[in-house]
Amino acid sequence: MKKIFYLACCFMLFSSCKDDNATIGVNPSDHSGGDVATSVIAGTEIGLQTDKACYAPGESVTFTADGQVPAGAKIRYRQLGEVVAEQDYTGNSWSWTLPEKDFTGYMVEIYSSSNDTETIYGTIAVDASSDWKRFPRYGFVADFGQKSDETIREEMDYLNRCHINGVQFQDWHNKHHWPLGSTLDGQILDMYKDIANRDVYTETIRKYIDVQHAYGMQSIFYNLCFGALSDAREDGVSDAWGLYKDYAAKTRDFHDLPDGWKSDIYLVDPGNLAWQKYLVERNTEVYSQFDFDGYQIDQLGDRGTVFNVYGKEVDLPGGYASFIKAMKTAHPDKRLVMNAVSRYGSKNIAQTGAVDFLYNEVWGKDADRTEAKFSHLKQIIDENAEYSNNQLNTVFAAYMNYRLADNKGEFNTPGVLLTDAVMFALGGSHLELGPHMLCKEYFPNNNLSMSEELKSEIIHYYDFLTAYQNVLRDGGTLHTSVDITSADGKFAVSQWPPQKETLCTIGRSLQDKDIIHLLNFSQADSDEWRDDDGTMPEPALVQNPQFSFRPTRAVKGIWMASPDFAGGALCPIGFKVNGDYLDFTLPSLKYWDMLIIEYK
Numbered sequence: 001m002k003k004i005f006y007l008a009c010c011f012m013l014f015s016s017c018k019d020d021n022a023t024i025g026v027n028p029s030d031h032s033g034g035d036v037a038t039s040v041i042a043g044t045e046i047g048l049q050t051d052k053a054c055y056a057p058g059e060s061v062t063f064t065a066d067g068q069v070p071a072g073a074k075i076r077y078r079q080l081g082e083v084v085a086e087q088d089y090t091g092n093s094w095s096w097t098l099p100e101k102d103f104t105g106y107m108v109e110i111y112s113s114s115n116d117t118e119t120i121y122g123t124i125a126v127d128a129s130s131d132w133k134r135f136p137r138y139g140f141v142a143d144f145g146q147k148s149d150e151t152i153r154e155e156m157d158y159l160n161r162c163h164i165n166g167v168q169f170q171d172w173h174n175k176h177h178w179p180l181g182s183t184l185d186g187q188i189l190d191m192y193k194d195i196a197n198r199d200v201y202t203e204t205i206r207k208y209i210d211v212q213h214a215y216g217m218q219s220i221f222y223n224l225c226f227g228a229l230s231d232a233r234e235d236g237v238s239d240a241w242g243l244y245k246d247y248a249a250k251t252r253d254f255h256d257l258p259d260g261w262k263s264d265i266y267l268v269d270p271g272n273l274a275w276q277k278y279l280v281e282r283n284t285e286v287y288s289q290f291d292f293d294g295y296q297i298d299q300l301g302d303r304g305t306v307f308n309v310y311g312k313e314v315d316l317p318g319g320y321a322s323f324i325k326a327m328k329t330a331h332p333d334k335r336l337v338m339n340a341v342s343r344y345g346s347k348n349i350a351q352t353g354a355v356d357f358l359y360n361e362v363w364g365k366d367a368d369r370t371e372a373k374f375s376h377l378k379q380i381i382d383e384n385a386e387y388s389n390n391q392l393n394t395v396f397a398a399y400m401n402y403r404l405a406d407n408k409g410e411f412n413t414p415g416v417l418l419t420d421a422v423m424f425a426l427g428g429s430h431l432e433l434g435p436h437m438l439c440k441e442y443f444p445n446n447n448l449s450m451s452e453e454l455k456s457e458i459i460h461y462y463d464f465l466t467a468y469q470n471v472l473r474d475g476g477t478l479h480t481s482v483d484i485t486s487a488d489g490k491f492a493v494s495q496w497p498p499q500k501e502t503l504c505t506i507g508r509s510l511q512d513k514d515i516i517h518l519l520n521f522s523q524a525d526s527d528e529w530r531d532d533d534g535t536m537p538e539p540a541l542v543q544n545p546q547f548s549f550r551p552t553r554a555v556k557g558i559w560m561a562s563p564d565f566a567g568g569a570l571c572p573i574g575f576k577v578n579g580d581y582l583d584f585t586l587p588s589l590k591y592w593d594m595l596i597i598e599y600k
Contacts, residue, residue, distance in 0.1 A: 343380060546585045554600040
């Protein structure tokens with residue numbers, strides 16, 4: 001795979017001063033404040049790669065670099081503001097043994113120093129976590145035709161570079177009610193048809209799983225919790241288990257699919273114990289044939305009032321919870337994730353205590369959905385935190401440039417990056433990456449392609465999500481009361497929620513620090529995340545914007561990092577005391593800058 005990276009930039013060093021109303025003295029080691037003393041310097045463009053997407057604490061990480069690094073360069077390993085190790089750069093392949101600390105993100109930087117300037121040549125994140133569910137970064141695969149080992153490796157190489165630690169297998173099965181379908185002499189078929197009558201090769205599924213496991217990823221198979229095809233009765237699924245639109249059980253609830261597909265999907269009561277037993281047996285067959293790590297459970301959102309065969313109204317959210325618990329009881333060592341389509345059943349799902357994280361498929365204005373705006377994303381994050389007692393993180397299944405994807409074309413890079421910036425700043429992550437980027441709920445749809453620019457920028461964003469996971473999505477409290485203003489008039493600053501023509505702020509309070517996110521909506525044409533028609537403009541890059549911030553406690557120092565600047569490398573920011581406020585200058589701001597305010 002072609003390794004894609006960036007033109008790197010420099011750190012900023014500082015000088016000290018004694019006047020209380022002047023610059024507070026700092027250098028990068030004691031980090032107390034200071035004035036920007038250098039300008040950005042472009043380094044040699046290099047690509048970096050790790051041998052896995054995530055690691056156990058204490059495990060060895062193998063790095064490779066692609067590109068020329070000047071003599072005398074060094075490698076630095078950071079955990080936020082702490083340099084945990086450093087070594088000389090001596091070649092394009094090396095190893096580093098991780099500390100024993102669990103659930104920790106690191107940023108690895110190749111740099112050199114000269115005349116009070118640090119030039120960053122490359123950065124890459126490392127996740128040391130014993131379990132993916134703390135910081136899920138979810139991807140997908142959805143095409144299981146005949147594929148070469150090289151093709152599969154190239155597809156998963158990119159997901160590995162983006163630190164994707166779990167992969168959902170969409171539309172891999174023969175039948176929803178019987179994933180493996182018929183067998184030949186007790187053996188699974190080498191090839192069968194999926195719901196859209198596409199060829200599925202079991203060898204391809206196994207290859208994907210093997211490569212993903214080598215990268216440390218979880219392999220999770222997809223299926224509805226209540227789906228049956230037209231031939232389900234022949235395979236042992238009773239009509240008495242079905243969901244009906246009327247209390248007389250004359251009209252079966254079903255999901256209509258295009259002509260030429262195998263079948264429409266006829267719905268079953270997910271809380272029916274006989275159905276649960278049946279599907280547990282079918283899933284046992286799946287686990288016996290494929291080394292899947294778990295089950296991605298799907299639903300279809302609010303179905304209105306539905307009944308069982310006896311005319312009793314069915315509590316679908318309650319049925320989802322019952323179904324999840326039955327799946328976990330049957331296979332306690334396997335992972336479970338369940339989709340809350342437009343938040344339907346999300347509380348019941350969260351409170352089972354059996355899912356690894358919370359997964360929300362969110363929509364725009366279609367079919368009266370109420371999740372179109374950026375502000376709705378925070379509502380979902382807040383609800384999920386409440387439902388799970390702050391124990392589970394959120395993954396958004398959110399399809400970008402949805403109307404644009406009705407035809408062939410490219411994703412609109414600004415729309416994708418701004419949405420990712422907001423999701424990541426809120427503490428969520430985005431199911432979007434696979435062999436192609438998602439644009440529709442039908443995962444095999446690849447009408448839109450990623451430009452080389454977008455591929456490169458997405459790497460920066462996922463490095464950022466991974467390296468700074470401990471301040472982005474590891475506890476703390478989101479808040480909207482950020483007292484920060486523009487000191488030079490380059491931005492009109494507003495507090496959450498995002499407003500067009502403003503720089504939106506939102507914060508997260510942690511024990512000894514505050515995190516402030518600066519999200520640039522100055523050129524945005526909408527306050528809706530999906531960028532349906534791909535019209536979101538690229539924001540102007542603003543150099544050296546000045547801000548004034550009123551802290552709540554005595555400040556020890558300020559750091560800044562951005563996926564749009566120096567590959568996400570952490571920069572100490574100098575500040576001056578101005579009454580109750582601190583004045584400071586950032587190197588630049590495009591889509592998203594993050595400030596870390598450390599308190600004494």
